[in-house]
Amino acid sequence: MSNGEQEAGHTDTRSMLEQVTAAATAKDSPQARTLIQRRERRREETDRKILQATLQIVATQGIGAVTIEEVARRSGVAKTTIYRRYRNTDDMLRRLSTMQWPANIINPINLEPSRCNLQHMLEAATTRFDEEIGLKAVGVVLSASNGYFEQIVEQVIQPVKQHFIEFFTRGQQAGVFRHGLDLSFIFATIIGSMMANQALTDETSASWATKMTDLLWPMIAA
Secondary structure, eight states: OOHHHHHHHHHHHHHHHHHHHHHHHHHTSHHHHHHHHHHHHHHHHHHHHHHHHHHHHHHHHOGGGOOHHHHHHHHOOOHHHHHHHOSSHHHHHHHHTTOOOOOOSOOGGGSOSSHHHHHHHHHHHHHHHHHHTOHHHHHHHHHOOSSTTHHHIIIIIHHHHHHHHHHHHHHHHTTSBOTTOOHHHHHHHHHHHHHHHHHHOOOOHHHHHHHHHHHHHHHHBO
16 A cells, blocks of 8 residues: 555544544534524424324313324324324323423422412412323323323322322411311312313412412311
8 A cells, every 4th residue: 555545544444533523523413402492392392292292182072083194183283293203092092101390389388388388389270280191181190090190190280289188288287278178179169160170160370379268267277
């Protein structure tokens, strides 16, 4: 091999190494990380639209009515996009059931136990349920026996229940609420009233929260 060929070979090798190094560096750059994060957020948002549409179908027509075509129509996500993510309806339901949901309910540790803050908690819970899964779907999620929605119960509904229990417990310790309250039953009553209000009336969540607070307060206040 001539000196020229050897030098060319070394140059090619250095060029390849430089490209690999540049690519690795680019992947770790702030711009690249930002781009990856944006893509992940878009994907999460798309998955959330798909799941919300699926829950709407289940709540109104039953789980047997869930099809890729109907989910695409209700969610506004292209059918081709859904098929790129999921092989079929069962695959979609199975994988969507493992979604991670943000814990954005108001933290009761920062709220003094009071009538005003109880109303605030009720409004926040209604908003969370409505934005994440839709109020109509709450009953479906809680009563489903197929396992598809267990993750939603664990990540969306149970944290809200726990926050309410912590809020009431702190109120009992502070002498604001009566002792001996069945907190699980109170939360179940709240959920039942929330769903019934959405299904039977045109009242806003704020109006419902005010009336629910008025109903609960004489029974729970110390």
